[in-house]
Amino acid sequence: MKKGAISWQSLRAEALRRICDQEWLPGELIPNEAELAQEFGCARTTVNRALRDLAESGYLERKRKGGTRVALTPVRKAIFEISIIRQDVEARGQDYGYTLLSDRCDAEVPASVHAALRLKSAVPLRHVCGLHLADGRPFCLEQRWLNPAVVGPEQKFDAISANEWLVRNLPFAHGTLSLYAVSADARLAQIMDCAVGTALFSMDRTTFSDTHSITAVTLIYGSGFRMETDIN
Amino acid sequence: MKKGAISWQSLRAEALRRICDQEWLPGELIPNEAELAQEFGCARTTVNRALRDLAESGYLERKRKGGTRVALTPVRKAIFEISIIRQDVEARGQDYGYTLLSDRCDAEVPASVHAALRLKSAVPLRHVCGLHLADGRPFCLEQRWLNPAVVGPEQKFDAISANEWLVRNLPFAHGTLSLYAVSADARLAQIMDCAVGTALFSMDRTTFSDTHSITAVTLIYGSGFRMETDIN
DNA sequence: AAGTGGTCTAGACCACAAA
DNA sequence: TTGTGGTCTAGACCACTTG
Numbered sequence: 001m002k003k004g005a006i007s008w009q010s011l012r013a014e015a016l017r018r019i020c021d022q023e024w025l026p027g028e029l030i031p032n033e034a035e036l037a038q039e040f041g042c043a044r045t046t047v048n049r050a051l052r053d054l055a056e057s058g059y060l061e062r063k064r065k066g067g068t069r070v071a072l073t074p075v076r077k078a079i080f081e082i083s084i085i086r087q088d089v090e091a092r093g094q095d096y097g098y099t100l101l102s103d104r105c106d107a108e109v110p111a112s113v114h115a116a117l118r119l120k121s122a123v124p125l126r127h128v129c130g131l132h133l134a135d136g137r138p139f140c141l142e143q144r145w146l147n148p149a150v151v152g153p154e155q156k157f158d159a160i161s162a163n164e165w166l167v168r169n170l171p172f173a174h175g176t177l178s179l180y181a182v183s184a185d186a187r188l189a190q191i192m193d194c195a196v197g198t199a200l201f202s203m204d205r206t207t208f209s210d211t212h213s214i215t216a217v218t219l220i221y222g223s224g225f226r227m228e229t230d231i232n
Numbered sequence: 233m234k235k236g237a238i239s240w241q242s243l244r245a246e247a248l249r250r251i252c253d254q255e256w257l258p259g260e261l262i263p264n265e266a267e268l269a270q271e272f273g274c275a276r277t278t279v280n281r282a283l284r285d286l287a288e289s290g291y292l293e294r295k296r297k298g299g300t301r302v303a304l305t306p307v308r309k310a311i312f313e314i315s316i317i318r319q320d321v322e323a324r325g326q327d328y329g330y331t332l333l334s335d336r337c338d339a340e341v342p343a344s345v346h347a348a349l350r351l352k353s354a355v356p357l358r359h360v361c362g363l364h365l366a367d368g369r370p371f372c373l374e375q376r377w378l379n380p381a382v383v384g385p386e387q388k389f390d391a392i393s394a395n396e397w398l399v400r401n402l403p404f405a406h407g408t409l410s411l412y413a414v415s416a417d418a419r420l421a422q423i424m425d426c427a428v429g430t431a432l433f434s435m436d437r438t439t440f441s442d443t444h445s446i447t448a449v450t451l452i453y454g455s456g457f458r459m460e461t462d463i464n
Numbered sequence: 465a466a467g468t469g470g471t472c473t474a475g476a477c478c479a480c481a482a483a
Numbered sequence: 484t485t486g487t488g489g490t491c492t493a494g495a496c497c498a499c500t501t502g
Contacts, residue, residue: 005472020404020442032487043473048488059404064480065487074403075313082308082463171306172252174464180457181413181431199413199431207463210252225412231314231439232406237491264468275492280469297468297500 006042012050014040019059019070027072030060078229082177082205084164085142085219089134097133100158101191105148113145116176116206117213126153128162131191137222138192144217150209166207166215173214175207179227182220194223201225238274244282246272251291251302259304262292310461314409314437316396317374317451321366329365332390333423337380345377348408348438349445358385360394363423369454370424376449382441398439398447405446407439411459414452426455433457 018024030036033051037044051068054060058075062068089096106127113125126146132139144162150170157165166173182188182202189196203219221227250256262268265283269276283300286292290307294300321328338359345357358378364371376394382402389397398405414420414434421428435451453459 007471026403034487043475044488045474045490046472048490049471052489062488063482064489065482065485066480067487073316073399075315076403076405078312078314078409080310080312082310084305167305171258171308173308174462177310177461177463179411179433179459181433183415183429183431197415197429199415201411201413205463227411229409230406231409231437239490266468275494276469277471277493278491280471281490284470294469295500296470296498297466297502299468 006040006046008046008049008053011036011040011042011046012053015050015054016059019054024070026070029067029069032067076231078231080227080229082167084167085132085140085161086164089132089139092134094134094139095136097136098161099131099133101129101131103128103157105153109145113216116204116216117145117147118208119147119213123147123149126151128157130157130161130163132161132163134222139222139225141188141191141220142217143220144215146215147213150212150214162215163217170207170209170214173207173209175205175214178204180204184223188220192220192222198223201227238272238278240278240281240285243268243272243274243278244285247282247286248291251286256302258302261299261301264299308463310463312459312461314399316399317364317372317393318396321364321371324366326366326371327368329368330393331363331365333361333363335360335389337385341377345448348436348448349377349379350440351379351445355379355381358383360389362389362393362395364393364395366454371454371457373420373423373452374449375452376447378447379445382444382446394447395449402439402441402446405439405441407437407446410436412436420452424452424454430455433459 024030031039033044033047036047040047051060051062055062055068058077059071060068061071086096086098104127105124107124109125126148128142128144128146130142132142142161142163146162155165180202182200184192184194184196184198184200186196188200189198192200194200200223201221204217205219206216207214256262263271265276265279268279272279283292283294287294287300290309291303292300293303318328318330336359337356339356341357358380360376360378362374364374374393374395378394387397412434414432416424416426416428416430416432418428420432421430424432426432432455433453436449437451438448439446
């Protein structure tokens with residue numbers, strides 16, 4: 001950056017300090033961009049960059065003509081990255097393994113799956129089940145419904161999991177995510193190597209491309225699993 | 233914006249289209265900012281804004297001198313907002329209620345809590361338990377340890393939950409978040425009005441200010457609760 | 465050494481919302 | 484009507500990283 005100039009990061013830091021120290025009170029109007037530019041001896045563009053960033057982070061609320069106010073209840077956010085399960089396991093320093101349990105085109109699609117994927121006609125879906133292992137022990141059970149219009153039947157998921165194949169080949173999907181707890185029934189207990197009735201952490205995801213429904217998946221994690229992240 | 237000019241949003245959209253349509257292949261170098269500015273007939277600043285935004289969203293990887301590449305495995309993100317439980321309940325269209333269950337300064341702090349809050353000396357912590365209700369039924373059990381150096385004993389949590397008080401009064405905290413499943417024991421089953429052994433969705437949060445450990449809380453949600461969000 | 469993205473400037477016009 | 488933030492421009496220098 002130019003010598004002697006004030007960076008937008010340092011301006012952001014100073015503004016954040018004033019917010020945290022309540023020099024600028026919650027709900028209160030702060031000076032406008034031109035005034036702050038003069039105070040800090042920089043261009044208005046630089047002030048704009050700093051305040052825009054703080055607004056994106058939830059600290060400020062900005063409106064044309066209305067000015068900039070300190071947010072009354074700043075919304076804190078927790079961000080979870082949707083990654084490949086293999087990479088999650090390896091990031092824990094454990095050996096990764098994968099077993100394909102079943103793969104069939106199933107005409108009997110549960111109504112809930114049909115609705116979640118917003119399918120109109122009674123399209124047959126492909127059902128793929130696989131077990132992800134960490135150090136040889138069950139880590140995550142993947143139960144997935146695939147739209148055959150998107151993933152052809154020639155694609156096999158015995159060597160590479162459907163999870164990894166989809167992330168690598170259809171990365172630009174959007175969708176929904178739902179987290180919940182489920183109690184292990186006899187079948188789950190056997191697969192996940194835990195007692196019947198164990199509480200298991202679970203996740204449903206549905207993903208869509210711009211034009212198609214792609215997949216609905218239920219991931220059930222082994223006993224004791226925790227999904228962790230930072231707040232900010 | 234100026235008439236006839238190309239907005240950074242439309243430039244971003246066009247670049248994203250090229251990525252999704254694989255006109256720019258994963259891992260491949262795309263034209264540099266100056267070239268794109270010429271192609272689109274705009275200033276380099278505008279190109280920079282668009283590409284920087286795509287990089288923040290995980291679609292591109294940028295390096296000085298190294299140029300800009302399409303990300304090999306774009307990282308999708310799910311964002312959860314940390315809100316006030318009362319507002320969560322009201323957003324569902326249900327009536328909110330709150331009951332304080334217990335509030336005492338407890339010298340016997342579990343080692344796990346002590347460690348999570350990174351406390352050095354054996355500080356006594358305040359322990360507050362409260363039950364959040366939706367339409368009169370148990371919605372979320374809040375079990376919280378508070379640092380008395382941050383929240384004085386004069387602050388009562390019978391009318392307002394500790395959750396809401398903290399979000400309103402100490403909003404600028406960072407911390408950690410952990411999601412998991414827990415099986416209801418006899419005490420939990422009674423409080424949450426469910427069968428013993430029911431799998432319950434649960435969340436641990438620890439929060440810190442710049443200078444202090446503030447609180448460690450365990451939130452246990454009622455049977456059937458799902459935490460939902462969008463991908464993108 | 466050289467090329468690329470990162471940032472700052474000064475000025476301008478515009479879009480939106482409040483008065 | 485007016486004030487505020489949102490954005491674009493053209494130019495400049497700088498920092499980082501690669502060769």
